[in-house]
Amino acid sequence: MSPEGSVEGSPVAAPAEATTSRTPADRRRLALMAAVGAVVLALPLFGGSYLVSVATLALYLAYVGQAWNLMMGFAGQLSLGHSLYVGLGAYAAAGLFSHFGVGPWAGVWLAVVLCGAVGAFIGWLAFRLKVSGVQLSLLTVAFAELARIGFDHLEWLGGPGGLFLRVGDRSHLDLLAFRGPPALYYYAMLGLCAAALGLCTLLLRRRAGYYWRAIREDEVAAQALGIDTLRWKLFAVVLSSTMTAVAGVFFAFYNNSLFPEQIFSFGRSIEIVLGPVIGGLGTLFGPVVGAVTLVVLGDGATEVLTRAGIDVPGVRQAIHGVVLLIVTIYLPNGLWPPLARVLGVRSGRL
Amino acid sequence: MALLEVEDVAKSFRGLRAIERVSFDLERHSITALIGPNGAGKTTLFNLIAGAFRPDRGHIRLNGRAIGGLPAHRVCAAGVARTFQLVKPFAGLSVLDNAIVGALRGERTVASARVRAQAVLDRLGLAAKASLPASSLTLADRRRLEVARALATRPTLLLLDEMMAGLRPAEIDELVGVLRDLQRQEGITILLTEHVMRAVMALAGQIVVLHHGEVIARGEAASIVRNPAVLDCYLGEDAPIDEAPAGRDVT
DSSP: OOOHHHHOSSSSOOHHHHHOOHHHHHHHHHHHHHHHHHHHHHHHHHHHHHHHHHHHHHHHOOOOOOOOHHHIIIOOOSSOOOHHHHHHHHHHHHHHHHHHHOOOHHHHHHHHHHHHHHHHHHHHHHHHTTOOHHHHHHHHHHHHHHHHHHHHHHHGGGGGGOOOOOOOOOTTTTTTTOOHHHHHHHHHHHHHHHHHHHHHHHHHHHHHHHHHHHHOOOOHHHHHHHHHHHHHHHHHHHHHHHHHHHHHHHHHHHHHHEEEHHOOHHHHHHHHHHHHHOEEEEEOSHHHHHHHHHHHHHHHHHHHHTTTOOOTTTTHHHHHHHHHHHHHOOTTSSSSSHOOOOHOOOOOOO | OSSSSEEEEEEEEEEEEEEEEEEEOOOOOOOOEESSTTTSSSHHHHHHHSEEEEESOOOOEETTTTTTTTOOOHHHHHHHHOOOSSSOOTTTTTTTHHHHHHHHHTTHHHHHHHHHHHHHHHHHOOGGGTTTTTTGGOOHHHHHHHHHHHHHTOOOEEESSSTTTTOOHHHHHHHHHHHHHHHHOOOOOEEEOOOOOOHHHHHOSSSEEEEEOOOHHHHHEHTTTTTEEEEEEEEHHOGGGGGGGGOOOOO
């Protein structure tokens, strides 16, 4: 358990009591979870289409942030090219659908296998050549750029002109084809987020979590303690890339249009990184908090300005930059650890 | 059969010979000190045994099994654990989690590794600090944590690299006591490099002296510190050999 976790909580409750009865901290945590859970579950019922689309975006960023955080926050391997896996996943499923009529539920498997294989290849290449840190991140950028340029020349998948998916009747719910009202996509992303959070929570408590954090802190020491660091780093990369692939499939069927220039862009990779960095690197809830913060501030400001009749291009990116600056200077551990202290819950920083 | 056999091992770095035809054995349950002036090749030899470097030639065997050239994690799995001269705690993890990482080498579950880790921390006198972040420990405690983490992997051979450097005499004596207990009660074999002769004389039954990458003397601790060749390399050829007191700190 984290050192913070052991000192937090109610000063009156003895550790022995904590396991048998609910402490005030436990009750606070439960109440908070219930409140957040209720709002999140009911959001499409009371929220308008704008709110649902913004919330879906936040969930999407929280999910890919979680996937990226697994690789960087837990295992310490920096990727700045995660848009590669979003794009490959998206194109894999969209290509199957538009050319062969294969639906997303089958396409997601191709996306997962493809991205897992590409992730394993890049990881293997990097780790075999002892590439790490900034060099590793540059390698991931290079592969994403390679894909961007490659897909620009792949006319079969639309090339630079884009790949478009047939859009059916939006109001009609067709789960098999993953078509339906905005609430469908919202709940799909919510489910993915919950699954990713559950998976990460589980993994951190097991051997993988201990080994990843050991590798992150000091790889040479980890090796000396019997950890096959190559194998565990590859595991982190493959898991992260396959999780991101699923987000790509979602993106394809949510957006219905794919352009190499957009989906593989460096900006998209940075967008994935920002959430966990702002929310709290290596924490379980950091990616969620970061994504929500970025979307609320970025899209909120854009919306306010648009309604006021002011059209400033790039205002979202500017706000993201300012938030990143403030967090980096004043809260280097991210928003979540201090927020968790205020709320009286464990930060889950491991 | 000796526990560890080092036979004709050599290692060069870009033409610079760090280790030249080194051979020695370690008996089971013994404590052996590897001493020598700075640059003699002690840490290089450690890194060769622990799998951090591959030997250019020669053989290293543990229990008759070749371990020379294996990667570090497989050497550890074979039963060799080490500490680092420049301590490498997992700074962001708690003291207990540091030990759990080591204990997971031989344990199937995190729960059983936690039990083992707690026992090892208890043994090293770190139990009260188990929930602190490793980054908050003093140097002496970090050194203890290095030993605890290594010990948690259930080694048959423990390599300790300059454990005592920078510690106060009282801290050195404490750590010496802990190590001696480990060897006596758990039958662990220890190979240590050390400049602090106070610790070497208190711990080591055998001493191997390394100079310019070669073994220049080996044998019982008491006789080694009177060996003319050893005194030469430490004190210079003009040193009056018969006046050099045995057992003084030669650092």
